[in-house]
Amino acid sequence: xxxxxxxxxxxxxxxxxxxxxxxxxxxxxxxxxxxxxxxxxxxxxxxxxxxxxxxxxxxxxxxxxxxxxxxxxxxxxxxxxxxxxxxxxxxxxxxxxxxxxxxxxxxxxxxxxxxxxxxxxxxxxxxxxxxxxxxxxxxxxxxxxxxxxxxxxxxxxxxxxxxxxxxxxxxxxxxxxxxxxxxxxxxxxxxxxxxxxxxxxxxxxxxxxxxxxxxxxxxxxxxxxxxxxxxxxxxxxxxxxxxxxxxxxxxxxxxxxxxxxxxxxxxxxxxxxxxxxxxxxxxxxxxxxxxxxxxxxxxxxxxxxxx
Amino acid sequence: xxxxxxxxxxxxxxxxxxxxxxxxxxxxxxxxxxxxxxxxxxxxxxxxxxxxxxxxxxxxxxxxxxxxxxxxxxxxxxxxxxxxxxxxxxxxxxxxxxxxxxxxxxxxxxxxxxxxxxxxxxxxxxxxxxxxxxxxxxxxxxxxxxxxxxxxxxxxxxxxxxxxxxxxxxxxxxxxxxxxxxxxxxxxxxxxxxxxxxxxxxxxxxxxxxxxxxxxxxxxxxxxxxxxxxxxxxxxxxxxxxxxxxxxxxxxxxxxxxxxxxxxxxxxxxxxxxxxxxxxxxxxxxxxxxx
Numbered sequence: 069x070x071x072x073x074x075x076x077x078x079x080x081x082x083x084x085x086x087x088x089x090x091x092x093x094x095x096x097x098x099x100x101x102x103x104x105x106x107x108x109x110x111x112x113x114x115x116x117x118x119x120x121x122x123x124x125x126x127x128x129x130x131x132x133x134x135x136x137x138x139x140x141x142x143x144x145x146x147x148x149x150x151x152x153x154x155x156x157x158x159x160x161x162x163x164x165x166x167x168x169x170x171x172x173x174x175x176x177x178x179x180x181x182x183x184x185x186x187x188x189x190x191x192x193x194x195x196x197x198x199x200x201x202x203x204x205x206x207x208x209x210x211x212x213x214x215x216x217x218x219x220x221x222x223x224x225x226x227x228x229x230x231x232x233x234x235x236x237x238x239x240x241x242x243x244x245x246x247x248x249x250x251x252x253x254x255x256x257x258x259x260x261x262x263x264x265x266x267x268x269x270x271x272x273x274x275x276x277x278x279x280x281x282x283x284x285x286x287x288x289x290x291x292x293x294x295x296x297x298x299x300x301x302x303x304x305x306x307x308x309x310x311x312x313x314x315x316x317x318x319x320x321x322x323x324x325x326x327x328x329x330x331x332x333x334x335x336x337x338x339x340x341x342x343x344x345x346x347x348x349x350x351x352x353x354x355x356x357x358x359x360x361x362x363x364x365x366x367x368x369x370x371x372x373x374x375x
Numbered sequence: 376x377x378x379x380x381x382x383x384x385x386x387x388x389x390x391x392x393x394x395x396x397x398x399x400x401x402x403x404x405x406x407x408x409x410x411x412x413x414x415x416x417x418x419x420x421x422x423x424x425x426x427x428x429x430x431x432x433x434x435x436x437x438x439x440x441x442x443x444x445x446x447x448x449x450x451x452x453x454x455x456x457x458x459x460x461x462x463x464x465x466x467x468x469x470x471x472x473x474x475x476x477x478x479x480x481x482x483x484x485x486x487x488x489x490x491x492x493x494x495x496x497x498x499x500x501x502x503x504x505x506x507x508x509x510x511x512x513x514x515x516x517x518x519x520x521x522x523x524x525x526x527x528x529x530x531x532x533x534x535x536x537x538x539x540x541x542x543x544x545x546x547x548x549x550x551x552x553x554x555x556x557x558x559x560x561x562x563x564x565x566x567x568x569x570x571x572x573x574x575x576x577x578x579x580x581x582x583x584x585x586x587x588x589x590x591x592x593x594x595x596x597x598x599x600x601x602x603x604x605x606x607x608x609x610x611x612x613x614x615x616x617x618x619x620x621x622x623x624x625x626x627x628x629x630x631x632x633x634x635x636x637x638x639x640x641x642x643x644x645x646x647x648x649x650x651x652x653x654x655x656x657x658x659x660x661x662x663x664x665x666x
Contacts, residue, residue, distance in 0.1 A: 112462045119459060120476045123538065126491040127479065129503055133494065142500035191388035198381040204664045206385065208657050213396050215595045215649045219623045220642035223635065224399035224406075226628075227413055247395030250388055279380045310486040310602045311620075315628065325484040332490055332606050339500065346487055350479070357478035361471060364478060365546055 127350050134343040141340045156344040159337065166327065166345060172238050173323040176313075177306040179242040184253045184302045185295060187246075192257030193283050197266065207258075210251035221248070222315050229316060236318040244316055245306045252305070253298055256367060260294030261287065297367040300360050324349055406639035413633060424640035434641065436615045437622040444529075444618070445597040448536045453589060455537075456544030461574075463545070464552050474546075481542040485602040492535045493606045496521040525614045528607070532616060535603045540596070544589050551585030552578070594652055598645075619645055 133141050134156050140147040141156075160166050195203050225244050226235070234240040264287065272282050288295070313323045324345065331342035357364070407424055409417030428434050463473055480488055494500045498518060508516035519527040555578050563573050579586070601620035604611050611617040612625065619641065627638025 112465065115458070116462055116466075116473055120473060123477055123480050123542075126488065126495055126538070127483075129495055129501075130491040133501070142494070144498055144500075144502050145506050146501040146503050187387040187391055190384040194376065194381045194384035198376040198378075199664070200378065200381065202378075202381065204661055206389070207664070208660055210392070211656065211660065212650065212653065213392065215653055216396070216400075217599055217620060217623070217642050217645045217649070218601070219620060219627065219638065220403045220646060221396055221399040223627060223638065223642075224402035225395070227402070228399070230413070243391075244395060247391050250392045254388060279376070279384075283384075304482055308482075308484040310484060310605075325486045328484075328490055329486045329605055332493065342490065343494070346491055349487060350483055353482050354475075354479055357482050358471075358475040361475055361478060364482070365474070365550070 127346070130343040130346045130350075134340060134347050136340075138337055138340055141343075142336060156337075156340045157348070160341040160344045160348075164327075164341060165322075166324075166341075166348075168320075169322050169324045169327045170348075172317075172321050173307060173325075175238045176242045176245065176321075176323060177303045179239065180245045180249070180306045181299050181303045183242070184246050184249060185299055188250060188253040188257055188298070189288065189291070189295070190283060192254045193261050193287055195254060195258045196261035197269065207255070210254055214251040214255070218248070218311050222312050225312075226315050235316065236321045238321045241313055241316050241321055241323075242306070244312055245309060248312065249302050249305050253302055256298045256301065257291075257294055260291060260297070264290055293363065293366065296360075297363040300356070300363050301367050304356070403639045403642050406635055407643045409636050411635045413635065417636065420636065424636040425644070427637055428640045428644060433612075433617065434619075434622060437617045437619050440529075440616055441598055441600065441618045444533060444536065444600065445594060447533055448540060448597050449590060449593040451533075451537055452541050452544040452593065453586065456541055456548050456589070457579075459541070459545045460548035460552055463549055477542045477545065480539045483539070485539055486605060488539055489535050489603040490606045492531065492538065492603075493522075496531050522608070523610060523614070525616060528610075528614055528616055532603060532607050535607055536597060536600060540593065544593070547585055547589045547592075548582065551582035555581050591653075591656055595649065598649065598652075 135152045135154075136147065136150045137153055138155070140150055195207060222244070229235040229237075229240050268286060268290075269282050272286050273279070277285065308325065309323070310325045310329060313326050314329070317323065317326065328342050328345050328349070331338050331345075334342075406417060408419060408421060410420045410423070411417030459477075463470060466473060495504045496502065498505060502518075505516065505518055521527045521531050559577055559581075560573060563577050568576065599620055600618045601624065604616070604618055604621050608614065608616045611621055617625065623638045623641050623645075626634045626641075
């Protein structure tokens, strides 16, 4: 009886294996190949899912902490069942100057994006069309400026802005960021201009267009994607900037990254407001990541192609 | 394009760049030879600041920490960025969603990302990482002192830098993969090259340029690491986890520390280091422009 049972127990798992080997025989080499391919697909799906989860986890955790009642928000061990609340957002809005910092961040980002494009476009166009030594020198200088340690320019800016009375103003911060990001702007735009054939310029100039006419009437309309890409990047850089904003602002021109950084080391309600602020800041950024993905990728790629 | 037209077009940008970059840079260079406080003219002290910087063991530690971090983060991001890019390259409809999710940490202000990161590890604020790790290992993970023990602190700093830099490496490499010749790959497959051989002998050599560019950007950006350390390493000085930028900030700007001359000297030394690192790229640009 016992022997019979073991045999039955053994036979059951053997069944599918035998069936599979029979299939392999008739089906030739495709079967193991296919199953190997499936294993690879499963592993790659797992790796990608795990990576995506890890990448958004800090943000999810901040969002969760902001939704908890204050007394358990940062409890250890973490609390997972709680009555969700919006109180930190209300407090953030009512008891801090968050809206002012948000307005400052947006003002700085918008001004610096607009000005960077207006002065960067003609420069980038000239750099893509003029083959003289001056062009090479400017491009190399721009690369060096792009790599400079921030403090080498930001600390003198701090002193200069204090001595001429523009310290802690949004326009001083915007001006600093325009200059700091101008090297990247002109490199990126130049790479986009370089892809427009020069014959187009020449044909228009034969037809009586001036150089500035070519830039305004022909190049700029063609540069739509390039301008959008550069605009998104300059906006993001200004929006992200911490170091420059921390040095050049104090109270009235403070930006959101500086505000969030100063909240650490504070007491619990303030920390929870910082996590609410993080969520409020991240949501539009997630929007940018999804909607403007094409341009972000294009901008990064254009850098990769031309260095 | 005529010379006159060139100068007319570049002037506004050049004025802004030179006015706001070269003038401050000149000031930094002057300060590096002075003993100076904010708002008062400095006194010339010759090379004292440079000697002070080069003989300060703190600078040596900062350079070691920064360079070590750069090497580890860059190596990890190149390898894992390559794997991720290869996997994403095979995706169909899911691709925009995966790319969108991966881009979030890149577009978020780094200091904000680092603050959110610090909450994951700080046991005063839930310490979810310790909690989950101990659930998984049955308590064997223990309670590493993420903020006060040098190595655990280095681990979270490196993890944070990888977190926001990896998407960039992945995107660059993904772009490079689009340019790999499908014919060569097919030929290699017909010749019986294994998957690993195809990566090593076909794909990686043909995206060498992109990998070099990623290396360049990573070197420039990780050497300037600053934002992450503010929330993640409040005791950076004591732990030896001070980056070069943080060192300048601590001696030249943080409250009570106004050794602007010393800070400026370190800035100048960093610029020299960066110029040496950039030299191959600069030569590349000049060569390409001449051709």
